[in-house]
Amino acid sequence: MKEQFVAYIRSLQNTITTALEAVDGVAAFTEDLWDRPDAVTGQTTGGGGGRSRVIENGAVFEKGGVNISEVHGKLPESMQQYFGVTNADFFACGLSLVLHPKNPFVPTVHANWRYFELYSPDGNIVEQWFGGGQDLTPYYLFEEDAKHFHTVCKEACDSHHPDFYEQYKKRCDTYFYNAHREEARGIGGLFFDYLKTTEDMSMQDWYAFVTEVGNSFLKSYVPIVEKRKGLPFSEANRNWQEIRRGRYVEFNLVHDKGTLFGLRTNGRIESILMSLPPVVQWRYDYHPDVGSEEEKLLEVLKHPREWID
Structure with a gap:
């Protein structure tokens, strides 16, 4: 399974970065190949590695990354306690992307699709699972964009199980939530x-589901970008975008499990923190004007909605 999924994410990275370069029209992704140190020998290689692709200062994307990684080795003690195992080796691979557009009317997007294995001391697989998803973080709420994004997500789910969309949409609303702010990070997915x-789903079934969600990403996001990237915006719009980006940073550094796993398994810092936006504001006790479009967004973030009838 791991060879199958690694081949998939390598291909998907090529597909996504090619499409996003066409959307931007100016900037291109730069590629960075990296090795992970071996946790046992201390050598600079031996623990796997990855291929990071980053786009910056484009016509559409101010900063973004589409990264793949394949890492393995001894699971650190802190993560062994987290998973409830002892003396475990692991293998993890996945594709993770975050895109921070320049125009405040174009939403930030995040997606991740990953596969994980845990091994006993004799090398047998004792656990294996998939994870991932995709979610949208707008700065201004266009309800038709929210409905489009969620409709594509639902279509990907419905071909595998009629309950998947409702189940994983709720998990998204719960997970991408800044509890210390009592608000969601975005409008979910x-x-x-x-x-x-x-009994109902084999690992091959899950592979088919996760890859279908991954294949739906461009369809869920690119039409929104194309529709909003040319809208004129003001300095006030840009300031609001940067304030909301601060909330994005807070979630990634305080709550995100992927960031935690990367930091605790000697991951590559540049790739882990690729998700952070380039320009951010934190204003003391800031509140948008009553009745404004900014306040409208906050109301939705505090009370997650159903976007599909």
């Missing part, structure tokens, strides 16, 4: 984790 073999 899908979030799933620990997708393991069951």
Whole structure:
């Protein structure tokens, strides 16, 4: 399964970066190949690695990354406690992307699709699962964009199980939530984790589901970008975008499990923190004007909605 999924994410990275370069029209992704140190020997290689692709200062994308990684080795003690295992080795691979557009009317987007294996001391697989999802973080709320994004997510789910969209949409609303702010990070999408073999779903079934969600990403996001990227915006719009980006940073550094895993498994810092936006504001006790479009967004973030009838 790991060879199959690694081949998939390598191909998907090529597909997505090619499409996004066409959308931007100016900037191109730069590629960075990296090795992860071996946790046992201390050598600079031996623990896997990855291929990071980053776009910056484009016509559309101010900063973004589409990264793949394949890492393995001894699971650190802190993560062994987290997973409830001892003396475990692991393998993890996945594709993770975050795009921060320049125009405040174009939403930030995040997506991740990953596969994980845990091994016993004799090398046998004792656990394996898939995880991932995709979610949208607008700065100004266009309800038709929210409905489009969620409709594509639902279509990807419905071909595998009629309950998947409702189930993973709720998990997304719960997971991407800044509890210390009592507000969601964005308007959600899908979030799933620990997708393991069951009576109804084999690992190959889960592979088919996760890859269908991954294949739907461009359809869910690119039409929104094309529709909004040319809208004129003011300095006030840009300031609001930067304030909301601060909330994005807070979630990624305080709550995000992927960031935690990367930092605790000697991951590559540049790739882990690629998700952070380039320009951010934190204003003391800031509140938008009553009745403004900015306040409208906050109301939705505090009370997650159903976007599909």
